[in-house]
Amino acid sequence: xxxxxxxxxxxxxxxxxxxxxxxxxxxxxxxxxxxxxxxxxxxxxxxxxxxxxxxxxxxxxxxxxxxxxxxxxxxxxxxxxxxxxxxxxxxxxxxxxxxxxxxxxxxxxxxxxxxxxxxxxxxxxxxxxxxxxxxxxxxxxxxxxxxxxxxxxxxxxxxxxxxxxxxxxxxxxxxxxxxxxxxxxxxxxxxxxxxxxxxxxxxxxxxxxxxxxxxxxxxxxxxxxxxxxxxxxxxxxxxxxxxxxxxxxxxxxxxxxxxxxxxxxxxxxxxxxxxxxxxxxxxxxxxxxxxxxxxxxxxxxxxxxxxxxxxxxxxxxxxxxxxxxxxxxxxxxxxxxxxxxxxxxxxxxxxxxxxxxxxxxxxxxxxxxxxxxxxxxxxxxxxxxxxxxxxxxxxxxxxxxxxxxxxxxxxxxxxxxxxxxxxxxx
Amino acid sequence: xxxxxxxxxxxxxxxxxxxxxxxxxxxxxxxxxxxxxxxxxxxxxxxxxxxxxxxxxxxxxxxxxxxxxxxxxxxxxxxxxxxxxxxxxxxxxxxxxxxxxxxxxxxxxxxxxxxxxxxxxxxxxxxxxxxxxxxxxxxxxxxxxxxxxxxxxxxxxxxxxxxxxxxxxxxxxxxxxxxxxxxxxxxxxxxxxxxxxxxxxxxxxxxxxxxxxxxxxxxxxxxxxxxxxxxxxxxxxxxxxxxxxxxxxxxxxxxxxxxxxxxxxxxxxxxxxxxxxxxxxxxxxxxxxxxxxxxxxxxxxxxxxxxxxxxxxxxxxxxxxxxxxxxxxxxxxxxxxxxxxxxxxxxxxxxxxxxxxxxxxxxxxxxxxxxxxxxxxxxxxxxxxxxxxxxxxxxxxxxxxxxxxxxxxxxxxxxxxxxxxxxxxxxxxxxxxxxxxxxxxxxxxxxxxxxxxxxxxxxxxxxxxxxxxxxxxxxxxxxx
Numbered sequence: 001x002x003x004x005x006x007x008x009x010x011x012x013x014x015x016x017x018x019x020x021x022x023x024x025x026x027x028x029x030x031x032x033x034x035x036x037x038x039x040x041x042x043x044x045x046x047x048x049x050x051x052x053x054x055x056x057x058x059x060x061x062x063x064x065x066x067x068x069x070x071x072x073x074x075x076x077x078x079x080x081x082x083x084x085x086x087x088x089x090x091x092x093x094x095x096x097x098x099x100x101x102x103x104x105x106x107x108x109x110x111x112x113x114x115x116x117x118x119x120x121x122x123x124x125x126x127x128x129x130x131x132x133x134x135x136x137x138x139x140x141x142x143x144x145x146x147x148x149x150x151x152x153x154x155x156x157x158x159x160x161x162x163x164x165x166x167x168x169x170x171x172x173x174x175x176x177x178x179x180x181x182x183x184x185x186x187x188x189x190x191x192x193x194x195x196x197x198x199x200x201x202x203x204x205x206x207x208x209x210x211x212x213x214x215x216x217x218x219x220x221x222x223x224x225x226x227x228x229x230x231x232x233x234x235x236x237x238x239x240x241x242x243x244x245x246x247x248x249x250x251x252x253x254x255x256x257x258x259x260x261x262x263x264x265x266x267x268x269x270x271x272x273x274x275x276x277x278x279x280x281x282x283x284x285x286x287x288x289x290x291x292x293x294x295x296x297x298x299x300x301x302x303x304x305x306x307x308x309x310x311x312x313x314x315x316x317x318x319x320x321x322x323x324x325x326x327x328x329x330x331x332x333x334x335x336x337x338x339x340x341x342x343x344x345x346x347x348x349x350x351x352x353x354x355x356x357x358x359x360x361x362x363x364x365x366x367x368x369x370x371x372x373x374x375x376x377x378x379x380x381x382x383x384x385x386x387x388x389x390x391x392x393x394x395x396x397x398x399x400x401x402x403x404x405x406x407x408x409x410x411x412x413x414x415x416x417x418x419x420x421x422x423x424x425x426x
Numbered sequence: 427x428x429x430x431x432x433x434x435x436x437x438x439x440x441x442x443x444x445x446x447x448x449x450x451x452x453x454x455x456x457x458x459x460x461x462x463x464x465x466x467x468x469x470x471x472x473x474x475x476x477x478x479x480x481x482x483x484x485x486x487x488x489x490x491x492x493x494x495x496x497x498x499x500x501x502x503x504x505x506x507x508x509x510x511x512x513x514x515x516x517x518x519x520x521x522x523x524x525x526x527x528x529x530x531x532x533x534x535x536x537x538x539x540x541x542x543x544x545x546x547x548x549x550x551x552x553x554x555x556x557x558x559x560x561x562x563x564x565x566x567x568x569x570x571x572x573x574x575x576x577x578x579x580x581x582x583x584x585x586x587x588x589x590x591x592x593x594x595x596x597x598x599x600x601x602x603x604x605x606x607x608x609x610x611x612x613x614x615x616x617x618x619x620x621x622x623x624x625x626x627x628x629x630x631x632x633x634x635x636x637x638x639x640x641x642x643x644x645x646x647x648x649x650x651x652x653x654x655x656x657x658x659x660x661x662x663x664x665x666x667x668x669x670x671x672x673x674x675x676x677x678x679x680x681x682x683x684x685x686x687x688x689x690x691x692x693x694x695x696x697x698x699x700x701x702x703x704x705x706x707x708x709x710x711x712x713x714x715x716x717x718x719x720x721x722x723x724x725x726x727x728x729x730x731x732x733x734x735x736x737x738x739x740x741x742x743x744x745x746x747x748x749x750x751x752x753x754x755x756x757x758x759x760x761x762x763x764x765x766x767x768x769x770x771x772x773x774x775x776x777x778x779x780x781x782x783x784x785x786x787x788x789x790x791x792x793x794x795x796x797x798x799x800x801x802x803x804x805x806x807x808x809x810x811x812x813x814x815x816x817x818x819x820x821x822x823x824x825x826x827x828x829x830x831x832x833x834x835x836x837x838x839x840x841x842x843x844x845x846x847x848x849x850x851x852x853x854x855x856x857x858x859x860x861x862x863x864x865x866x867x868x869x870x871x872x873x874x875x876x877x878x879x880x881x882x883x884x885x886x887x888x889x890x891x892x893x894x895x896x897x898x899x900x901x902x903x904x905x906x
Contacts, residue, residue, distance in 0.1 A: 009796070016798055023800035027702025030695040034719045034774075037767045041725070044737040228618035236612060237619070249622040255821060255891045256884065257828020259855050260629055263880040266862065267632035274513045289625050296622070322608040350726025353830035353855070356863050379728040379831075386732045386835060394736065401729050412724060 045405075049398025055187035055200055056147040057139040058113055058176060060092045062121065064131045075129045085121045089113055089140075096181075097172060108169055112176075114141040116189075116201040141189065142182065144199040144392035146173055150182060153391055164391075190399065194365045195381065199392030202385075204400050206367045210280055210360070210375030211349060217284020217371055218291060218348050223341050225288075226295030227330075230337070233296070234303040235325050254293035261290045262357030270358055277359035278374035286354050291344035298340020302333040335422030339415045346411040350404065352379035378404045452505065452582055459583075460498045463590040467493025470597045484604035492603045495610050496593035501586040508578050516570045523566055525559050543567050633884060636877030643871040644672045649878060651675060655841035655852075657861060657872045672875055674882070676841040680851030684762045684833060685826040687847055691766025692826075693819060696773025703774070704781050705803055716778075723771040731835030734764035739836060751848060756838035759847040765832050769822050776821065780814030781807060813901035817894035824890035828883060830855040854879045 003011075066073065068091075069083040090110050094100070100109050117140035124138070125131055145165050148154050150173070160167055176182050193203030229250075237243040265286035269275045275282050306329050314324035355361070360376050361384060368375035376384070378400065385397040464487075471489035475482045482489075517540055521529065528539060539560070546564045597603070641649065652673015699719065703712045739760040746753030753759070784807050792802040808815070838850030839860060861876040 016801070020798040020800045023803070024702070024706055027698045027706055030697075030699035031702055031707075031715055031719070033695055034699055034722065034767075034770050035715065037770075038718060038722055040737070041729075041733050041767075044733060045729070048736070225618045225621060228615045229621065232612070232615035232619040236615065246619055246622055249626050251895075252888060252891055253622055253625055255824060255887060256629065257824075257830070257855070257887055259828065259830045259858055260633070260880055260884050260887075263858070263862075263877060264625070264629045264632050267636060267877070268628055273510055292621065292625070320604065320608060322611060346724065350724075350728070352726070352728045353834075353859070356830075356834075356859055361863055379726050382728050382732060383831065383835065386728075386735065397732060401732060404726060405729070408724060408726070 045398050045401050047398075048395055049400075049402050051151050052190060052395040052399035053187050054151075054184045055189065056142040056150045057183050057185050058117075058142045058146070059137060059139055059181040059183070060089065060113070060117075061095075061135060061137055062088050062092050063135040064088065064125065064133060065091070066133050069125060069132050070129075075132075077126065080126050080129060081122070083122075083125075085118045085125070088121060089117055097175075100172075105168060108166070109172060112143050112146050112169065112172060114143050114200045115198055116141055116196075139183065139185070141200045144390060145169075146182070147200060148391050149173055150177070150184065151395075153395075190396065194367050195363060195376070195384070196365060197363075199390050199396055202393070202396060204378065204381060204403060206364060207376050207378045207381035207400070208403075210283075210364075210368050211377040213280035213368060213371040213375065214283040214287060214355075214377055215345055215349060217281055218287040219341070219345060221284065221288035222291045222295050222344065226292050226341070226344075227299050227337055229292070230296045230299030230303060231325060231330065234300045235329065236321070250293050250296055253289075254297065257353075258290060258351055259353040259357065261286050262354030264289070265354060265358045276372055276374070278362050278364070278376075279372050280360075280368065280375055280377075281371040282358050283355050283360055283377065284371065286358060287348040287351060290351065290354065291348050294344035294347065295337075295341050298343070299333070299337040302336025302340065303329060305336065306332045332424075335418050339418045342411055342415040342418070346408050346415070349377075349407060349411070350379055352377070352383055355380055356383075378407070449505070449509065452579060455583065456498060456501055456586055459586050459590065460494045463497035463593070464490035464494040466590070466594060467491070467597060470594055471603070474597060475599050478599070481599040483600055483602050484607075488603040488607050489597050489601075491607045493590055493593040493597070495607065497586050497590035499610070500589045501582055504585050505578070505582055508582075512574055512578075516567065516574060519570060520563055520567045524563055528559070629884060633877050633881040636874050637881045640871055640874035640878045643874070648672060649674055649875075653843060655857070657857070657875055672871065674854075674879065676843040677852060677854050677857055677879070678882075679843055679845070680758065680837070680841070681827055681853040681855075683758050683845060683847065683851055684765065684837060684853060685823055687759060687762025688765035688769055688826045689819070689823060691763055692769035692773050692822060695766075696770045696822075697777050697815065699770070700774040700777035700781060701803055704778050705799065705807070719774060720771045722767060723775075725768070727768065727829060727831040728835070730764050730768050731831040731833075734760050734832055734836035738764055746848065753848045754838070754850040756836060756850040757848050758837060758851045761833050761836040762847065764836065765826055765829055768829070768832065769826060772825060773818060773822050776818030777811070777815055780811040780818065783814070784810045813897050817898045820890050820894040820897070824887040824894075827890075828855065828887050830859060834859050854883050858883075 065088060068087050069085070070076075070079055072079070090106075093109050093113065094106065097109060100106055120140055121138070124136075142150075145154070149156075149165055149170065154163060154165055156163075156170065165173070173182070189201060190203045192205050193201060194206030196202040233243060233246065237246075265282060269282045269285055270277060275285075310328050310332065311324055314328045315321070319327065355377060359374075360380050362374060362376065363384070364374055364376055366373070382397055382400050382404065385393045385400065468486045468490035470493075471482060471486045472479075520543065521536065521540070524539075528536065531539070543560065543564050544567070546560075649672050652671060653675050654671040654673045655676045656671045703716055707715065735756075739755055739757065742757060742760050742763075743753045743755055788806050788810060789802055792806040793799075797805065833853045833856050837853060837856060839852055839856065840850050841852050841857075842849055844851060858876045858879050861872055861879075
């Protein structure tokens with residue numbers, strides 16, 4: 001019996017269909033892997049980070065002892081500022097645990113309260129000297145180790161020598177918890193403070209403000225320059241070797257690794273122009289050079305989508321070329337340009353490598369007050385915290401990441417909204 | 427892991443303390459002047475035209491803009507130049523007046539002294555007690571600064587007024603103000619568009635100069651082909667393990683290893699998901715899955731770094747222990763895997779574009795001949811889209827090579843020459859960051875080495891981009 005072509009195809013068909021199904025399932029699996037990676041990333045960050053929005057506080061019955069704060073009774077602000085408030089806390093803790101007499105134990109006992117408590121008591125007294133001589137119930141932040149134990153990150157079953165908290169300390173903390181002297185509250189410090197060596201006192205506000213100034217400089221430079229460049233290249237430039245060169249340059253710059261821009265910033269802005277190190281001004285300069293290609297490319301695409309009839313109409317009415325661009329083309333292209341700029345800004349907000357080069361990695365406690373103050377930015381703050389060994393910084397790093405991602409979602413959402421709102425089909 | 431720049435807080439607030447008129451104030455005054463110039467120019471135009479309004483060549487506001495531009499632009503140019511060179515000139519004047527013993531010092535020591543002078547001036551902590559000679563220099567520095575500042579204010583405002591005055595005098599009915607204004611604006615547009623070229627030149631020059639200085643200290647051959655990398659130069663003569671070897675091969679190998687791992691993840695997943703989403707999936711699924719995948723591209727790299735170091739690396743180590751493998755806590759595998767995830771959307775969106783660019787007629791023809799969808803894709807669509815896909819992959823490799831934060835946080839510092847992905851390796855970008863973050867003296871080969879590495883990075887990524895463009899141009903099939 002001879003096989004016809006149709007038979008041959010028929011014989012093969014099963015195999016071919018199987019290959020078809022396999023191929024299709026590879027594709028679906030790839031999409032699934034990509035989405036699973038995204039999911040895992042978010043789960044791991046949210047899972048590690050959400051607890052940082054709460055912080056454990058200790059209730060203390062502080063006796064504002066006049067003999068310690070202001071022995072002469074002058075109420076001189078100078079004396080009030082310099083008084084030893086740590087002593088008050090120590091005294092309170094000794095009173096709370098009278099059976100701790102050993103020197104070393106006492107020192108460990110004092111450590112359960114955050115070193116920042118001293119400053120909050122100091123502020124209280126300076127704001128209201130009338131507190132001196134009274135006894136007040138106040139809530140102060142607990143040390144990060146206490147916080148970690150309360151949140152369940154310290155394993156009590158581990159051998160004592162491996163644990164950050166020893167049995168005695170855990171017993172004290174349990175005693176405090178049993179008497180309702182420990183409470184988890186909203187961690188306001190995290191949103192209002194600058195960086196700190198103590199996790200319970202560290203916040204992202206300094207980095208957020210630094211990011212704000214850096215992005216402000218970036219926006220002020222890259223938007224007008226990028227739009228101008230795009231307008232020239234798209235509307236005025238003759239097609240010649242010179243404009244070709246510019247175009248090749250722009251496309252190449254878009255693909256240059258960001259760290260190379262950092263090297264540029266270091267040798268040109270810091271070493272040659274002697275601009276201040278660690279300043280948002282320099283960070284903004286570097287990032288605007290980096291985002292310019294993005295802005296230019298997006299703006300050109302947006303200009304290109306404006307139909308020629310608009311241009312011809314304007315020119316036909318006697319407008320000059322500049323008037324045609326300024327009065328008709330630019331307003332129509334503006335939403336697209338803004339979308340591109342926002343996306344560029346979002347990328348600049350997440351960028352950290354070039355900023356490491358220009359010294360924005362320093363440990364800075366103060367919240368910057370202007371674009372010349374030394375500061376850091378949100379992603380660099382994440383990098384710095386990710387590098388610290390304390391367990392409590394892990395959750396703060398994740399929380400800072402969540403804040404950064406929230407900003408990015410808002411910016412990209414704004415870009416999408418702009419695109420949808422002003423999208424025009426000609 | 428990383429030495430941080432603590433203690434290197436050079437707070438340069440002296441600008442604010444020692445200026446009588448600050449730069450923002452000058453700019454604010456200039457803005458007011460410019461607004462005034464606009465109004466003056468406009469009125470002047472109306473005035474010279476008198477009742478014969480139509481004799482004016484341009485609209486009155488163009489005369490105003492002309493006056494305003496001439497008021498603002500020269501003054502801003504002056505301000506920029508002044509601020510750029512002020513510090514250098516003042517410093518060299520102060521140095522010239524320092525006693526001869528100071529001038530004999532090396533450049534780096536001299537820089538330290540100048541820093542002290544500045545810090546003293548701004549009331550910051552200085553590193554040493556100041557002797558009378560230094561105190562005199564501080565005073566000198568301060569007075570020069572004050573003089574320069576006052577002079578700037580005077581010259582700046584005079585230039586603004588002068589420009590405004592000259593433009594104002596030119597206004598006449600037959601003066602072509604619109605054409606002049608448009609010419610100036612066009613010139614500004616041209617300047618803006620050339621900035622890209624200047625940036626490229628700036629990058630090339632800044633890495634090239636320092637690299638040449640580095641290659642004077644370390645022969646280029648040793649750098650490119652040396653097998654040992656330990657950039658810590660000895661502070662004391664007898665120190666161990668600080669030979670200062672600058673053989674970059676382990677870094678290149680590490681970079682390559684991590685990039686290969688990343689591409690092994692990103693290329694198949696990115697390509698097949700692009701194929702699936704553009705050829706197979708339901709439009710509604712595509713509308714959801716595609717943006718979700720693209721979120722991966724929008725996540726900052728520092729977040730990936732954190733994810734790699736804190737989630738993926740421990741996961742791999744635990745899995746390795748289960749299989750009896752010894753996985754380093756900073757393995758190339760962890761960094762490469764996460765970098766691959768980061769690049770997936772990059773590969774898939776480029777592939778998506780090129781696959782969609784293949785004309786429907788080719789697909790229809792193939793299906794009409796009886797091929798299955800997968801045969802159509804493999805035998806018709808992919809070959810047609812190949813140049814675009816190849817160039818997309820090249821761009822993805824260039825991105826992987828230049829990626830910094832993931833490897834800084836998740837790959838190691840140890841320059842191992844190995845192909846074992848379970849060990850720690852280091853990369854070019856990691857070393858650049860390590861060498862340049864923290865205290866640095868600017869003349870040691872250690873710091874300069876970072877620029878040489880930067881040059882390599884720039885050249886390699888540039889070459890990849892150029893090749894990618896070339897592939898697209900040369901092999902693109904024309905279907906129109």
